[in-house]
Amino acid sequence: MSELPLLAQKLDEADELASLRDRFVLDTASDDAAGAAGVYLDGNSLGALPAHVPDRVADVVRRQWGELRIRSWEESGWWTAPERIGDRIAPLVGAAPGQIVVGDSTSVNVFKAVVAAIRMAADGRDELLVDATTFPTDGYIAESAARLTGRTLRPVTPDEVPAALGERTAAVLLNHVDYRTGRLHDLPALTAAVHAAGALVVWDLCHSAGALPVGLDEHGVDLAVGCTYKYLNGGPGSPAYLYVRRELQDRFDSPLPGWNSHAEPFGMSPSYAPAAGALRGRVGTPDILSLLALEAALDVWDGVSVDAVRAKSLALTDFFLRCVDEYTEPGRVECVTPRRHVERGSQIALRCPDAGAVMKRLIARGVVGDFRHPDVLRFGFTPLYVGFRDVERAARVLGEELA
Numbered sequence: 542m543s544e545l546p547l548l549a550q551k552l553d554e555a556d557e558l559a560s561l562r563d564r565f566v567l568d569t570a571s572d573d574a575a576g577a578a579g580v581y582l583d584g585n586s587l588g589a590l591p592a593h594v595p596d597r598v599a600d601v602v603r604r605q606w607g608e609l610r611i612r613s614w615e616e617s618g619w620w621t622a623p624e625r626i627g628d629r630i631a632p633l634v635g636a637a638p639g640q641i642v643v644g645d646s647t648s649v650n651v652f653k654a655v656v657a658a659i660r661m662a663a664d665g666r667d668e669l670l671v672d673a674t675t676f677p678t679d680g681y682i683a684e685s686a687a688r689l690t691g692r693t694l695r696p697v698t699p700d701e702v703p704a705a706l707g708e709r710t711a712a713v714l715l716n717h718v719d720y721r722t723g724r725l726h727d728l729p730a731l732t733a734a735v736h737a738a739g740a741l742v743v744w745d746l747c748h749s750a751g752a753l754p755v756g757l758d759e760h761g762v763d764l765a766v767g768c769t770y771k772y773l774n775g776g777p778g779s780p781a782y783l784y785v786r787r788e789l790q791d792r793f794d795s796p797l798p799g800w801n802s803h804a805e806p807f808g809m810s811p812s813y814a815p816a817a818g819a820l821r822g823r824v825g826t827p828d829i830l831s832l833l834a835l836e837a838a839l840d841v842w843d844g845v846s847v848d849a850v851r852a853k854s855l856a857l858t859d860f861f862l863r864c865v866d867e868y869t870e871p872g873r874v875e876c877v878t879p880r881r882h883v884e885r886g887s888q889i890a891l892r893c894p895d896a897g898a899v900m901k902r903l904i905a906r907g908v909v910g911d912f913r914h915p916d917v918l919r920f921g922f923t924p925l926y927v928g929f930r931d932v933e934r935a936a937r938v939l940g941e942e943l944a
């Protein structure tokens with residue numbers, strides 16, 4: 542008999558973050574008795590619902606919108622929500638206040654950040670480097686941004702970036718954690734290399750924010766973007782964010798200078814004058830319902846340290862790998878996520894030829910991960926609500942389905 546179930550129980554008992562799970566709506570032990578309890582390992586795609594969010598959203602709809610109506614732009618703080626919520630996200634990604642605005646999708650913020658970076662780069666720099674392994678939207682947007690600004694797009698892997706940098710480099714767009722393999726890239730070293738070449742760097746934090754320390758200010762990152770619906774649990778399609786380092790804000794020239802980023806939005810002037818600070822990253826009317834659902838969701842972070850989350854994330858992924866090694870016949874899957882902690886995000890990606898069919902069977906048995914084309918099984922570990930018994934069970938069911 543395997544010792545892993547008992548070990549999982551002990552690890553759960555010793556887990557200081559275990560009680561945070563109660564802050565979320567998830568399947569319960571009574572579902573388990575009925576054989577239907579799910580193990581949710583897809584928080585790297587869509588985070589679970591924090592339990593208090595429905596009531597908060599209901600208040601926004603019924604009272605703020607239903608009763609206060611237009612007064613809510615001021616009285617309910619709607620107008621200032623993008624920067625206020627940006628300041629809530631800031632400590633989670635290592636940023637001081639006043640550098641993050643929330644709004645629009647990640648794709649749109651990639652566009653703003655990349656074009657603004659190119660516009661801030663020194664004259665004559667005509668290349669935009671992009672992570673060749675990136676989540677596709679970043680690549681598509683980078684191609685368009687390069688075309689619009691007359692730059693040449695050069696796709697390179699993150700490993701190739703240091704050698705590819707040079708006098709021609711204007712800006713570099715990179716992912717902190719690879720969406721497919723779960724590989725964590727060396728943000729401090731790559732940022733330093735880009736700066737040494739005289740260029741600007743834009744980091745996509747979709748797969749790292751809320752799962753591990755980012756240290757935007759500490760490492761001198763220029764611009765960063767990220768979504769809020771994964772490890773930040775903001776809900777489906779919740780708005781993304783844009784970080785602009787304080788020292789660059791006066792030079793940030795938005796390619797989407799909507800009226801919300803104007804110094805005097807209600808002056809209704811025909812000519813554009815940008816607001817001071819991170820507000821320049823705003824565009825049009827914010828998506829208030831989603832934005833305020835996100836604001837409520839961020840309450841789950843009260844009293845939670847990102848370092849503790851990172852420690853648990855590594856313990857969960859280590860334990861998952863150990864369970865997979867024990868429960869799965871050797872050679873049946875290949876782990877494409879680095880084993881070294883310094884190179885690992887908060888997901889494990891396993892490759893096998895029949896991954897699509899295997900994931901369907903896992904989901905049918907309540908183990909929810911996802912499949913990424915063409916042959917990757919992805920399992921995301923959100924330390925706020927995933928426990929070690931979940932991990933053991935997921936690996937056991939996986940082993941059975943792969944047998």
Ligand SMILES: Cc1ncc(COP(=O)(O)O)c(C=O)c1O
Nearest residue numbers: 646647648676678720745747768
């Ligand atoms: C790295 C990365 N960038 C961007 C996105 C998505 O961007 P958007 O929120 O605009 O759909 C994702 C996933 O959805 C992603 O993994």
Ligand SMILES: Nc1c(O)cccc1C(=O)C[C@H](N)C(=O)O
Nearest residue numbers: 585586587676720721747778913
């Ligand atoms: N953003 C998504 C969506 O709107 C629908 C379905 C899935 C997603 C995703 O999260 C894709 C994702 N960024 C990924 O890492 O694969």
